[in-house]
Amino acid sequence: MTPPPAAPHPTRVVVLRALGLGDLLAAVPALRALRGALPDASVTLLGPRDVGGLLRDAGLVDAVVAHQGLDPLPEAVHGADLAVNLHGKGPQSHRLLRATRPGRLVGFADVTTGTVGPVWDDTEHERARWCRLVRETFGVSADPDDARISPELPEPLARAAVVVHPGAAAGSRRWPAERWAEVAARMAAHGDVVVTGSPAERTLAREVAAGASLPPESVLAGTTDVRDLAALVASARLVLSSDTGVAHLAPAFGTPSVTLFGPTSPTTWGPPPGRTHRVLWRGDTVGASYQGDPHGALIDPVLGSIEAAEVVAAAEAALAQGMRPPSVGTPQA
Incomplete structure (x- = not known):
């Protein structure tokens, strides 16, 4: 036949x-x-x-x-x-x-x-x-950790800065501005810090920068399109954010990052494993299957339980170890 x-x-x-x-x-x-x-x-x-x-x-x-x-x-x-x-x-x-x-x-x-x-x-x-x-x-191989890209990018608005991105699309994923300000102030002791965000988040970015005593020119929120933001992240020493789009730009360009998770677990949205990216997640303390509302209006309690000192410690460890730190799992209370 x-x-x-x-x-x-x-x-x-x-x-x-x-x-x-x-x-x-x-x-x-x-x-x-x-x-x-x-x-x-x-x-x-x-x-x-x-x-x-x-x-x-x-x-x-x-x-x-x-x-x-x-x-x-x-x-x-x-x-x-x-x-x-x-x-x-x-x-x-x-x-x-x-x-x-x-x-x-x-x-x-x-x-x-x-x-x-x-x-x-x-x-x-x-x-x-x-x-x-x-x-x-x-029937082909597909590596979920192969997230890098290398497009041509414009000249970054700042080089070798620590990028602090305090915003997120939903309130449940927005860590308090005063804690971001505390983190940004500590990061300023290690070099330039810039605060990014969308045009709608410019007021938030200014609040964080003012609380950290950063100069007005450190606020880049509302001044970057996607390519500008990508160029900034690609040249950064470190990216600090909650679980939002910028957190995915860091792995795309191999830039070290510290990402705050909640309400969604890093087991479903976290960065590739390895020495480059740290995650802070308290969901395991309330049950391994915890899942909040990623679109909620109010900050998720798991995200809210992360303290500024934990973020500072993770960020400073990343900087001290040449921005190739070991991964950090669930912070201990």
Whole structure:
């Protein structure tokens, strides 16, 4: 019996990851594995233009079509040979891609849309989840810790500074400004400190800088786009933040970091393991399965339980050890 002809290799691929800075950077290892699986395909990312541009310049995708959320996709991406859902488990995101009539849809299994694929695991680390989807679909290796990128960047607004990023999208992930000020003041004894954030966080950044007696020019919040922020992080000595997008920029450029976690555990959103990145997390003290509301309006109690002295100690240890410190797990009370 003559075997059926092999399916043609896809030449036109679209990938949906229409999420924010940290979410998109968490897909870097999966995108790298996808590129390895389909080296001759033209890959278009459906996602934010600014962050997507970094990934395009790093060689992970060939083009970016600006898209956010689950609005209908433009006609320009209809009819691709392959659509890859790195956005969510479905069914909404599956339906969004199916509406473009691709030759094949790759995504997690979903009965309501008839999608066949690996089974979604809520407990899985975000980077590992998407690597597993690519690995099990295409039979290629996919390393969830391979998060580095190397796009061309502009001249940084400050070099070799300690970056303090006090903001976050939700109140549950915003550590108190007065504690950030205490940390920033201690870091100023070791060299330049800059305070970053979005335009909406400029008031917060000024409050932190004033509380730390930093000069007004140390406040860079509201003055940087994604490329400027990436250049700043790439040249920094250390990045201090809560669990937000900047925390994912540090691993992307190999910059040492200290990240404060809560309400979400670092087991699902933490940086790659190793000597470069430290995490502070108190969730284990209230139960290993603790999960707060990452979109809540009020600071999560687990995040709020982290004291300024702990952050200072982790940051000073990182600086003292040449910014290649051993990882730190759950701080002890």
